[in-house]
Amino acid sequence: MKYLADIGGYAIMVIDLFRKPTKWRIMKNLILKEIDELIFGSLGIIVFISFFIGAVVSIQTAMNLTSDLIPKNLIGFATRQSIILEFAPTFCSVIMAGKVGSFITSSIGTMRVTEQIDALEVMGVNALNYLVFPKIVAMMLYPFIISIAMYVGIFGGWFAGVFGGFITSADFVEGVTMDFIPFHVTYSFIKTFVFAFLLATIPSYHGFYMKGGALEVGKASTTSFVWTSVVIIITNYILTQLLLT
């Protein structure tokens, strides 16, 4: 019953956050601030993770190519497919649920605990629009991070494959360019946009409607991470079913 109430509450929140918009003069600055915190602030971790994930995919593929009949360029091909289809959009989004999601929940939750949200509401400000809408707009630049993650991930695969002595650079590049289907990138970016919306709104819901004190802010951050990850994984399955089959 509580889950149903939460789903209903989340839907109402999403509708309410578009009501009574904040003045553009103020909103513009809020959006820029959120882009700085949520997007540019996440670049480092995403680049770091993507590089090593790409490297690991490349090595593991190489280690499993035991038959001489299978061409070595499959390492580049498998790295590209894994990174573009799954690791960059989905794996990075789960990481972002921890990094960005916890930040959003704890910052909004702290505002709730310290009555800053009450202060906004007393003034007649639509607190949801003021606090959550800029985060959604900022997160629409999330595909920018994911495109960097794709590039760095494949580069990581090339680095580990070539410098680990598993494949030549030419074979890897041949594998990366082999049988390329542009729709796979489109599919990946569609997923990324949906995940970006979930990453901005689910943690906001947990922060905005939390009750209690500092301890509950911590609990809300954990719950938010779990639910954002769960919803991302389920949505990933549904979108894959709809777009790739």
Place this chain on the structure above:
Amino acid sequence: MIEVENIHKSFGDAHVLKGITTTFDTGKTNLIIGQSGSGKTVFLKCLLGLFEPTEGKICYDGQNFSELSSQEQRALKEDMGMVFQGSALFDGLTVAGNVMFPLEMFTKLAKSEMEDRVNIVLNRVNLVDAHHKFPSEISGGMQKRVAIARAIVMNPQYLFCDEPNSGLDPRTAIVIDNLIKEITEEYNITTVINTHDMNSVMEIGEKILFLKDGLKEWEGTKHEIFKTDNEAVTNFVYSSELFKKVRQMYIEERN
């Protein structure tokens, strides 16, 4: 003037406010007192429009809040200023940014006009050199003064304060009390203060409303509270030996 008529508020099975009727006069500091759990905060949040009463009506200068359209309610809220218990200043904004916030949100004033207005109200609350500091860089008393400045920057008709003295030393508490009283008279606004501080009751309580178990137990002035025989009020207000002696002295002096 705020007229409250038979206000009830329930949360599920919990009946918190059980029918409060009272009036808060313009240009006066109206105090709400009562033990923890008596319904003071819920009552204040009903007055602010944060909670919708289950029953009854609240009229602001004749306008029944619940009968107003959402646009009219928003306009009325712009006439309300609120000082929260923990000040509720926005962490990411400077002192000047906090005070300027309502002006930026609701007016079309030029930046220079807003800055002038911010300077006026910050001077009024005796905060001249704190413009560029962040809330975390100033003391609790200064935070309260910034909160008061933010609450009055829009020239509100109604000022609400939730325990404005909590966490302050006695000297700063008196400064804040006097500041609220002076502003109330100067701007001729209706001020409602939720407090536990008996010093505030004695100093600035032009009208005092005592709540007990969600009901109005007693109301009167700070002079009347010395003479009242209401046991619940005397038990609450004169719970300390000091206040018992003050009351005794006051009665003897009057006799």
